Amino acid sequence: MEKERRPKNIFVQGPISPESIAKSIANHGSKTDIGGHSIFLGQVRADAKAEGNVIAIDYSAYEAMALEKAFEIREAVFAKYPLNCMHIYHSLGEVKVGELCLFVFTSSKHRKAAMDACDELVERIKAELPVWGKEILDTQGHVWKLNT
Template sequence: MNARNYFIQGAIDPVFIGEQIAKHSSKHDIGAHSIFLGQVRADEKVGKHVAGIEYSAYEDMANQAFSKIREEAFEQWPLNCLHIYHSTGLVKTGELSLFVFCSSGHRKESIKAMKQIVEGIKHKVPIWKKEIMEDESVHWVQE
């Protein structure tokens, strides 16, 4: 089975996010959208600030994990749609690296589903993060 590709090279453009949301205005059975945006922070570590994060993944395995999270969300919650996009490559501080967008008839289901989806992504999808510090030194993130 070929898994769908959930990855976008580089930062996720806010214009792209707006376009994805706008596409749903014609779907009249949707009463709520939940949106999660992951943004790169300028954390300080050992006196240095993070300038960006370089994301990498074994994409076939990661795409399968994303697909499973998506299938489980549709089984558990009455969702109308669910879209997941994650960055690969360098994403600079302040830019977006994760965009999750789910819709349902009612807000409670959408909000509860979003929490489960984002936690699933964090704990089940094999994505590696390498923090690039302002002095260009590197720090691998272990979570």
């Protein structure tokens, strides 16, 4: 009997730590049927805006809807590519410039499937997930981030 797949919590409060990324990578060392991994790390940039310089992004989400949408994206990408593993983590709350806010990790027998799946996941997450970023500025103001 196949185990029913359910939405996983992809959200992390605050920045994604390099230690958690290293641990995730290390956990795959025992999976000897994997030949390639692809990783995307999204980092907050210090963009200069007309209103001021970005010093952080405060991420918020409609969590229930976002988790359902992430699950839908995850299942579609699993169906399209021959993947062994897939991990998605997205920050909520404040993430300062230079810190990580998105971690997408795909694994497969061969590198091309892992790379293509990772690319598609990142593009779909940015376009479809109901997550919003309020860019905090050094002028005490803020502007809403547009995903591009």
